[in-house]
Amino acid sequence: MDMSAATRMEAERSAPVTAQGLPAKVVARDVNVFYGEKHALKHVDVDIPDRGVTAFIGPSGCGKSTFLRCINRMNDTIASCKVTGKITIDNRDIYDPSLDVVQLRARVGMVFQKPNPFPKSIFDNVAYGPKIHGLARTKSELEAIVTASLEKAGLWSEVKDRLGDSGTGLSGGQQQRLCIARAIAVNPDVILMDEPCSALDPIATAKVETLIDELRANYCIIIVTHSMQQAARVSQRTAFFHLGTLVEEGPTERIFSTPRDQRTQDYITGRTG
């Protein structure tokens, strides 16, 4: 685990702090999620550090995506869904009634399983967030944001000559990086990724993984993945979910080499799941 001096200083300033001394960005305490009668997520406690990639792994239906969607309150859009417990980002309770969900989502970006660019031009896709949040006062400022976001997403060189073309005309991998650029453009602190590579081929997956690795220096990234290899490749910390509970969380290397819980051991060796 490599940590820069700046991160260390931040770690000392912010509290609470995870066991390893990393600054905790997202903190969950006793989070429960119910879909109607169904108790989908049970008593989740976790501290997710800033500047790095945390992977959520586990078999299908284990609650990892549900928990991810709690962090930007996307579950609000499902009428039957009820969330209890406490989640804070930078010590601010995100389920506080006085908090505006629009502002929360501006700080917590999300990338979905299936690339979902808007049926607009590549430029308008990236400019959408900055426009609705009023981040650019002039056209040239907007262009600068779009360019920077596309550059950070590693897509600039591929699309710079056709920014007016429809975003839906790109290949699947390009669409997913466009969605990442779209999320980056509103300048979030946290980026949530819900199985971002499951609809992509291996080459596109490798590009997105490289991108995630570059972005971790500046963002708190949380990625849900079905692929344990992907979790091992891109993440520094891993959380294993099973049947709605968070079984084990720790440095990725440790989780994969010496898991403490039998269920984790069974899953990563392929005996369950």
Next chain:
Amino acid sequence: MAYQFFAALVLLVSTAYVVGHRRALSVAAGRLHDLHSLPAYHGLFSAIGVFVPMLAVFVLGAPLVNWMAQSAALGNFDAAIQADPLQRSVILRDAVSLAKGQFGGDASPELQQAAADFKSVLANGNWAVLGLSIAAGLAALAAAFGTIKVPFRARKHVERFTKIVLGACAVVAVLTTIGIVFSVAFETYRFFFDPAIKGKPSVTSFLFGLEWNPQAAMRADQGAISTAYGFVPLLVGSLLITFIAICVAGPLGLFSAIFLSEYASQKVRAIAKPILEILAGIPTVVLGFFAALTVAPLIRGLGEAYGLNVASESALAAGLVMGMMIIPFISSLSDDVITAVPQSMRDGSYALGATKSETIRQVLLPAALPGIVSAFMLAISRAIGETMIVVMAAGLAANLTLNPLEAVTTITVQIKTILVGDQEFDSAKTLAAFALGFVLFFVTLLLNYIALRIVRKYREQYD
């Protein structure tokens, strides 16, 4: 005769299905997966094989028998009578009614003989057609029975037949459209260019004339009467009322569609949507007297309160009620297309911190635009073509005005006015109705074309 035929047809076709199905099972001899096609396809193949020749014999045979019976009846009369079309048809009508026992009055011996001949030829011929069709059906059934083998590709034949039937349906729809256009176009040509029609206008005076006052001479000695066939006041009237209707129905329909698809709960939607659609089922006559007896006096009263001069029949009254009529077209179709926009679009927008209204305005409406525009086009077509409400609420006076408080008339109302009652089809006044219909057709065609261009230009296509 027709009853017997259809009974035989149903019986033989269903028998053929069962026989084909059983035959396939028996040739397979228990090894069902060796069959190229499932037994049901062999059954369908046999049924189609019986159905087609039986129907063909009937469709060709029945008119042929009728023609033969008529010839036999006519054979009793002189060649001179036969040659005269009027007498010929009188004789035939009398002979047929006599044969049916509905003839009142004294029948001449020739006529009685003719009726007897007609009756016997018809009866024999019909039995022959019935027998022939049953024979054809049985022969086809035998042939199908022999054709069914393990490798026989019954499925391919059934699929091809399906394709032919579907294609024929499409052809009927297209031919009907073409037929309607041609029949109207033909009468329109007569209106403008037939030298036998008196008092007809030139094409330019029709299209650009500012006065509409069609009159037909009642008697030859009436001399010149003032007649004018200027199309412009009617077009302006139609467009004015349609414009008012769209101003009412556009926002109301679209906004209620957005409410139903994005804001309303499932429960509210399940109740509100059908109620809105009932509005489309109200007969326009009913809406018409609502317009004439409730809305028009209301507008008049309101207008007078503000010192405005309002006609008792006004474009505004007709337009308002017509707008109510077309709300469901817009709301229901728009609701469907907005609901059909994938959830992933909404999620993507919400995840960026967009509010509901921002998501609707900037993501959902652009994505649903083609469907919304076609909903509007359907509504506009209905409004332009609507007659009853305008007849009752907007009047018949062909005023060339853009003032919604005055009485106006529309293209459709004038067509109706011209064609009501007994009309002679060689006067300019009557034929003017066809010219109006023809031009109306092009107006709606033009509007559709414009809408298509708008959709192409602005649509944002999701996959």
